[in-house]
Amino acid sequence: MANGSSHVVIVGGGFAGLACARKLATSADVRVTLVDKNNYHQFQPLLYQLATSELSTSDVATSLRQCLRGHGNVDVKMLEVTAVDPKTRTVTTREGESYQGDFLVLAAGSQANYFGTVGAEENAFPLYSLEDAQRLRSRILAVFEDADCDPKLVDQGALNFVIIGGGPTGTEMAGALADMVNFTMRAEYPDLAVKYARVYLIDHGHTLLGAFPAKAHDYAAQTLQQKGVQLRLDIGVKEVAPDHVLLSNGTLIQTRTAVWAGGLTASPLAANTSLPLGHGGRIAVKPDLTVEGFPGVYVLGDFGNIPGPDNQALPQLGSVAQQCGEWAAENILSEAAGRPRIPFQYNDKGIMAMIGRDSAVAAIGNKRHELDGPIAFAAWLGVHALLMSGVRERIEAFIDWGWNYFGRFRPTQVLDRSDESRIHWQDGTDGER
Amino acid sequence: MANGSSHVVIVGGGFAGLACARKLATSADVRVTLVDKNNYHQFQPLLYQLATSELSTSDVATSLRQCLRGHGNVDVKMLEVTAVDPKTRTVTTREGESYQGDFLVLAAGSQANYFGTVGAEENAFPLYSLEDAQRLRSRILAVFEDADCDPKLVDQGALNFVIIGGGPTGTEMAGALADMVNFTMRAEYPDLAVKYARVYLIDHGHTLLGAFPAKAHDYAAQTLQQKGVQLRLDIGVKEVAPDHVLLSNGTLIQTRTAVWAGGLTASPLAANTSLPLGHGGRIAVKPDLTVEGFPGVYVLGDFGNIPGPDNQALPQLGSVAQQCGEWAAENILSEAAGRPRIPFQYNDKGIMAMIGRDSAVAAIGNKRHELDGPIAFAAWLGVHALLMSGVRERIEAFIDWGWNYFGRFRPTQVLDRSDESRIHWQDGTDGER
Numbered sequence: 001m002a003n004g005s006s007h008v009v010i011v012g013g014g015f016a017g018l019a020c021a022r023k024l025a026t027s028a029d030v031r032v033t034l035v036d037k038n039n040y041h042q043f044q045p046l047l048y049q050l051a052t053s054e055l056s057t058s059d060v061a062t063s064l065r066q067c068l069r070g071h072g073n074v075d076v077k078m079l080e081v082t083a084v085d086p087k088t089r090t091v092t093t094r095e096g097e098s099y100q101g102d103f104l105v106l107a108a109g110s111q112a113n114y115f116g117t118v119g120a121e122e123n124a125f126p127l128y129s130l131e132d133a134q135r136l137r138s139r140i141l142a143v144f145e146d147a148d149c150d151p152k153l154v155d156q157g158a159l160n161f162v163i164i165g166g167g168p169t170g171t172e173m174a175g176a177l178a179d180m181v182n183f184t185m186r187a188e189y190p191d192l193a194v195k196y197a198r199v200y201l202i203d204h205g206h207t208l209l210g211a212f213p214a215k216a217h218d219y220a221a222q223t224l225q226q227k228g229v230q231l232r233l234d235i236g237v238k239e240v241a242p243d244h245v246l247l248s249n250g251t252l253i254q255t256r257t258a259v260w261a262g263g264l265t266a267s268p269l270a271a272n273t274s275l276p277l278g279h280g281g282r283i284a285v286k287p288d289l290t291v292e293g294f295p296g297v298y299v300l301g302d303f304g305n306i307p308g309p310d311n312q313a314l315p316q317l318g319s320v321a322q323q324c325g326e327w328a329a330e331n332i333l334s335e336a337a338g339r340p341r342i343p344f345q346y347n348d349k350g351i352m353a354m355i356g357r358d359s360a361v362a363a364i365g366n367k368r369h370e371l372d373g374p375i376a377f378a379a380w381l382g383v384h385a386l387l388m389s390g391v392r393e394r395i396e397a398f399i400d401w402g403w404n405y406f407g408r409f410r411p412t413q414v415l416d417r418s419d420e421s422r423i424h425w426q427d428g429t430d431g432e433r
Numbered sequence: 434m435a436n437g438s439s440h441v442v443i444v445g446g447g448f449a450g451l452a453c454a455r456k457l458a459t460s461a462d463v464r465v466t467l468v469d470k471n472n473y474h475q476f477q478p479l480l481y482q483l484a485t486s487e488l489s490t491s492d493v494a495t496s497l498r499q500c501l502r503g504h505g506n507v508d509v510k511m512l513e514v515t516a517v518d519p520k521t522r523t524v525t526t527r528e529g530e531s532y533q534g535d536f537l538v539l540a541a542g543s544q545a546n547y548f549g550t551v552g553a554e555e556n557a558f559p560l561y562s563l564e565d566a567q568r569l570r571s572r573i574l575a576v577f578e579d580a581d582c583d584p585k586l587v588d589q590g591a592l593n594f595v596i597i598g599g600g601p602t603g604t605e606m607a608g609a610l611a612d613m614v615n616f617t618m619r620a621e622y623p624d625l626a627v628k629y630a631r632v633y634l635i636d637h638g639h640t641l642l643g644a645f646p647a648k649a650h651d652y653a654a655q656t657l658q659q660k661g662v663q664l665r666l667d668i669g670v671k672e673v674a675p676d677h678v679l680l681s682n683g684t685l686i687q688t689r690t691a692v693w694a695g696g697l698t699a700s701p702l703a704a705n706t707s708l709p710l711g712h713g714g715r716i717a718v719k720p721d722l723t724v725e726g727f728p729g730v731y732v733l734g735d736f737g738n739i740p741g742p743d744n745q746a747l748p749q750l751g752s753v754a755q756q757c758g759e760w761a762a763e764n765i766l767s768e769a770a771g772r773p774r775i776p777f778q779y780n781d782k783g784i785m786a787m788i789g790r791d792s793a794v795a796a797i798g799n800k801r802h803e804l805d806g807p808i809a810f811a812a813w814l815g816v817h818a819l820l821m822s823g824v825r826e827r828i829e830a831f832i833d834w835g836w837n838y839f840g841r842f843r844p845t846q847v848l849d850r851s852d853e854s855r856i857h858w859q860d861g862t863d864g865e866r
Binding site: 038039040056057058061062063065066069072075077078079095097130141145148149150187188189190191413414415 | 471472473489490491494495496498499502505508510511512528530563574578581582583620621622623624846847848
């Protein structure tokens with residue numbers, strides 16, 4: 001452990017925490033302890049690619065030690081933080097270790113917000129963590145394998161996939177899953193009536209991709225419909241059961257694979273910080289990324305409501321998290337040197353979403369210049385390559401993947417044995433199989 | 434499903450079963466049903482690379498459907514065969530489906546043989562399946578993460594690794610693990626006293642790599658010792674406990690990671706075939722790869738004792754399995770066409786083992802021309818690339834990996850949450866941490 005005048009404790013190795021640690025790593029004035037319950041950084045925007053077997057685990061996750069290698073003043077600890085005392089800037093972990101810092105950076109991220117939907121937490125697959133994506137991947141592969149051996153399961157909805165939420169995650173997942181069904185699965189299961197597979201995308205709003213310009217709404221809807229995705233807009237979800245999803249209009253869709261892309265709330269640690277919570281259960285953050293009344297405490301990314309230009313909270317995006325991570329590091333170095341903190345200014349480079357193999361929508365810059373089609377896909381590829389964690393090999397793998405994507409190449413659908421692959425199928429009336 | 438005059442049912446998608454299916458796939462005279470409990474082919478000789486985080490899951494496993502893609506006369510079913518009736522050439526699966534063939538090919542592989550060693554089945558990590566390798570990988574990463582947070586665990590043997598069995602698997606695992614400790618872990622855990630990590634390699638015999646020429650025995654031992662591996666030869670293992678291994682000379686080695694590379698026996702299905710079993714619980718096989726008294730039944734690879742030149746059983750090697758898979762396919766096509774079966778002739782191209790990053794031993798051809806050092810490593814790389822399943826992308830990934838290996842590059846040590854990562858550490862006397 002290198003010595004430094006100030007000790008910074010960072011909770012969470014996502015976009016925000018990692019960016020903050022990296023920036024601080026270049027300064028000899030601080031030493032950093034980064035605490036995360038996992039030993040890896042996950043590339044959250046591509047988890048749906050892992051779920052659809054397009055990318056493998058090592059493409060979307062990098063060990064935190066490797067991300068921070070060569071920096072003697074940064075220490076990674078794989079521990080789960082369960083409570084925070086913001087007065088003393090001390091974190092306590094499930095394992096019993098505790099860490100106290102001159103500065104405390106809270107960047108513990110989000111989890112799915114089920115908004116009280118009956119059965120959703122128990123039965124739907126969220127898509128926020130690496131484990132979420134691996135579980136969903138196992139389930140998707142398992143329903144195909146099971147239906148291939150017992151075609152009656154198709155009548156029980158084995159090949160129906162219901163995606164709840166038409167934001168970027170739900171839209172991207174629907175496009176990738178439709179492509180997986182139409183190209184890969186149709187070729188690999190010649191015995192199976194893959195033509196009966198259905199991908200449903202449900203949203204209670206009137207359009208997909210609400211945060212995008214109107215033209216993107218229509219482009220996304222048309223592209224998905226061309227891929228065979230069944231759009232159900234202006235409709236809510238009443239219940240998610242092990243074998244069906246019940247919609248607000250009374251429609252019941254049989255499925256073993258309901259994907260929850262319906263919203264995020266701060267991770268449960270937020271409630272154990274004794275800090276004031278706002279919208280989405282997220283901590284209220286001052287413009288300089290600190291918390292009122294608790295000197296030296298910073299809150300970053302999805303874990304807080306980060307103030308934007310007109311004092312509206314910024315959206316939960318990787319680019320917001322990454323930028324405020326770097327900004328917080330600068331403010332910490334300023335504080336440590338006796339200089340004032342500066343209010344965070346988000347440099348809005350735009351938003352984009354990919355819709356299957358060769359289509360994407362993008363709204364570039366804060367003026368929202370619109371792009372769609374293959375050129376938007378290329379932009380999407382480039383931006384994500386830049387966002388990735390700076391490990392050269394990962395970026396090369398990703399760009400390789402992007403080009404292969406055009407060429408209809410697929411990585412392997414290897415089904416690891418897991419709980420998700422052991423589905424309890426109800427017997428039909430004959431009970432013979 | 435294409436129609437063909439003969440139906441061939443193959444049990445097992447390893448080297449033998451897959452090679453047989455591939456050969457038969459090129460003939461219009463047969464249709465093939467390949468049944469495996471997993472939907473993937475695993476590249477068994479490289480599983481130790483997965484266990485040491487050198488390769489990722491998708492590098493050592495390929496979906497069987499992808500391996501056999503484009504062949505309309507081959508059907509893959511992911512089902513676990515639990516019983517075989519060799520008279521009617523019918524297999525029954527745990528899921529209830531059954532398949533009957535004009536020909537039945539049994540290639541269900543091996544599992545670890547613990548030879549009754551106390552506690553070994555419960556506590557040691559075997560290294561024969563993809564899941565074995567993933568479990569071992571999680572355990573190795575978990576002991577480092579846990580010891581990094583609680584250094585007292587080093588005194589409890591957290592960083593001791595005991596490999597039982599000095600054949601190719603044990604020797605390769607010891608070399609790779611020593612390199613992982615010496616290079617990667619020492620760099621990534623600056624806080625941790627990685628210098629106290631110990632890799633032990635135990636064998637009851639007098640040399641490592643007994644099947645290799647004498648010069649290779651010495652080269653392997655010297656290379657491993659230079660890497661810091663503690664060799665314990667001429668010593669047996671009395672007991673494997675959750676927290677230690679007890680040797681036959683009374684030595685107790687504290688460890689949470691005992692790796693079993695001590696031998697193989699046929700997979701348990703062999704006992705449910707009512708076929709005669711021989712050495713290692715393997716089915717007795719005739720020179721033409723069929724079974725005495727059961728027309729149309731073939732037994733291949735590690736599942737049987739495959740007769741060699743002087744009627745000795747051939748060793749359990751991927752190359753034996755692959756060659757007899759192809760040979761059986763030829764014999765089946767001959768039988769179907771009314772031509773005689775031909776006795777299997779193994780083309781012995783030699784044996785090789787890798788000992789860490791840049792060393793290997795090889796004995797080339799049945800004359801056993803000897804090679805060692807980096808040139809043997811290059812040969813090892815080339816042979817394994819050729820042995821791999823013929824999917825171009827996998828081979829490229831593998832060769833990339835080989836070159837990176839020289840350059841000390843490491844893929845990421847991403848620790849998936851699993852049972853193996855949750856270790857019950859006994860409290861020390863103070864019980865405070």
